[in-house]
Amino acid sequence: MHDLKLFSGNANKALSQQIADYLGVPLGQISLGKFPDGEISCKINEDIRGRDVFLLQPTCPPVNDNLMQLLVLIDSCKRSSAERITAVLPYFGYARQDRKDEGRVPITAKLVANLITRAGADRVLTMDLHAAQIQGFFDVPVDHLYAAPVLNNHFKDMNIAQEDLVIVSPDEGSIKRALGHAKRLGGSVAIIDKRRLSAERTVQANIIGNSVAGKIALMFDDMISTAGSIRGAAQVLHEQGVKEIHVGTTHAVFCGNALENLRAAKLNSLVCTNSIPLTDDQILPETQVLSVAPLLGEAIKRIHRNESVSGLFR
Numbered sequence: 001m002h003d004l005k006l007f008s009g010n011a012n013k014a015l016s017q018q019i020a021d022y023l024g025v026p027l028g029q030i031s032l033g034k035f036p037d038g039e040i041s042c043k044i045n046e047d048i049r050g051r052d053v054f055l056l057q058p059t060c061p062p063v064n065d066n067l068m069q070l071l072v073l074i075d076s077c078k079r080s081s082a083e084r085i086t087a088v089l090p091y092f093g094y095a096r097q098d099r100k101d102e103g104r105v106p107i108t109a110k111l112v113a114n115l116i117t118r119a120g121a122d123r124v125l126t127m128d129l130h131a132a133q134i135q136g137f138f139d140v141p142v143d144h145l146y147a148a149p150v151l152n153n154h155f156k157d158m159n160i161a162q163e164d165l166v167i168v169s170p171d172e173g174s175i176k177r178a179l180g181h182a183k184r185l186g187g188s189v190a191i192i193d194k195r196r197l198s199a200e201r202t203v204q205a206n207i208i209g210n211s212v213a214g215k216i217a218l219m220f221d222d223m224i225s226t227a228g229s230i231r232g233a234a235q236v237l238h239e240q241g242v243k244e245i246h247v248g249t250t251h252a253v254f255c256g257n258a259l260e261n262l263r264a265a266k267l268n269s270l271v272c273t274n275s276i277p278l279t280d281d282q283i284l285p286e287t288q289v290l291s292v293a294p295l296l297g298e299a300i301k302r303i304h305r306n307e308s309v310s311g312l313f314r
Contacts (some may be wrong), residue, residue, distance in 0.1 A: 004304045005048050005082075009057035009073055011066040012277045015090065015293060016056040022297035028053075032069065040065075042072045049081040052304050054125075059093035059112070060276040061255060067093060067112065071119045078120030086303060087121040090275035090296060091223075091251050095130035098137075113137035125299055127275060127292065128222045128250040143309045145299055147273050148177075148220075150290050151248040152184050154271055155218060162186045164243070166215040170233040174221060181220050190217075192233045206236070213241035223251035224272070227261035234265035244268040251275050252289075254282050 007028040008016030020027045029045035055077065057070040070087060077085050097108040109131070116124065117139050124138055127145040135142040165187030169178035175191060182189050188210035217237050224230060224247075234245050245267050252272035262270060262284060270284065273292045283289070295312070302309050 003050075003052050003083075004300075005046075005051045005053045006300075007044070007053065007055050007073065007077075009055065009066065009069045011058050011060055011069070012056070012090065012274070014277060015058075015274050015291075015296075018274075018291060018293035019056065019297045019300065022293050023301060030073075032073075040069050040072045042069075042076045044076050044080050048077060050083045052084050052086075053077050053082040054086045054088050054300055054304075055121075056088045056090075058089055058091035058275060060091045060251075061253065063093040067115075071115060074116070074119040074121050084122045085120055086123045086125055086300075087116055088296065088300065089124060089126040090292065091253075092126050092129055092134070095134055098131045098134055109134050110137045113139075123303070125296070125303065127296070130222055143299060143303065145292075145295060145309075146313065147250040147275070147290075147292055147295070148180060148184075149313065150273060150292055150295060151220065151250075151271060152181060154288070154290060155185060155246070155248065158246075160187075160216050164214075164216050166190050166210060166212050166217050166242075168192065168212070168217045168219045168233065168237065170219050170221055170229050177220055177222070181218070185218070187218075188215075192236055207240055211240070212237055214243050216244045217242045217246070219245065219247045221247075221249050223253050224249045224258065224262075225253045226256040227254070227258040227265070230267075231261040231265045234267065238266065247271065249273075252278055252282070254278070259284065 005028050006020050006025055007030050010032055031043040033041045035041055055073050059067045094108040094112045123141040125143045128147055135144055167178050167182040167187050167189050169175045169191045178189055190207050190209040190212055193206040237245055246269045247267055248271045250273050267286055270287045273290050299309050
């Protein structure tokens with residue numbers, strides 16, 4: 001591991017330190033700041049010539065600042081003669097704009113993929129992309145991790161009886177995810193019929209599938225942004241007589257009126273990962289944060305050693 005160099009941007013230093021501790025290597029010395037006009041300054045404070053460099057920087061809010069910092073970090077390492085540069089993105093911003101759903105709109109997921117590639121990244125390590133096809137937007141290898149095992153292990157420890165468990169998909173687009181969790185956790189499956197009214201507004205009307213009355217419902221989603229969908233789905237479940245509602249998500253984006261919606265959802269627990277850092281006022285009493293540092297750390301180790309990453313999920 002002596003050729004491996006691990007550097008962290010400012011987006012999620014706590015997770016970066018946990019990954020470094022898992023790998024048993026120190027975080028690289030780097031100076032990041034801003035010039036008086038707001039431009040980002042960067043200096044690598046150690047020799048990385050010929051090294052295998054991993055840059056840890058989720059493009060979470062503030063998205064544009066963190067994305068630009070990532071690009072500057074990549075360019076700094078490229079111009080310092082690093083042998084290989086891997087951009088480690090626990091959360092990939094702009095992932096929701098992955099197609100043209102109407103005229104005269106951009107595909108910013110592809111644009112950001114191009115920026116990262118052209119900046120000089122040789123490969124990308126990311127987790128729970130909003131749409132799996134975004135892997136194909138990159139012209140470099142992409143290792144796509146899933147936090148599902150971390151979430152599943154948490155809920156397995158709750159020892160919920162199979163006859164009391166129902167896995168709920170909050171919308172039609174999450175059916176495959178719900179079926180994957182049901183395969184490993186057991187229980188029945190139900191789907192919330194969600195209709196999107198605008199970019200900010202959705203409405204939930206019916207439940208498709210098995211009855212949820214008297215059941216313990218587990219809902220999974222890749223990210224919670226404004227939590228409008230979670231609030232609407234929880235309202236439908238409460239109306240149908242569900243006993244408990246537990247929500248698991250990888251990326252706790254929590255923007256807009258997310259906290260208000262989560263309180264109104266009356267959840268028994270909300271489980272998320274630390275792919276995005278949360279402030280103290282964003283953590284509700286029912287919130288539990290799970291670490292994905294071992295998952296990312298093991299993937300980094302395998303990439304460095306040219307070993308299989310998919311073996312993590314067998």
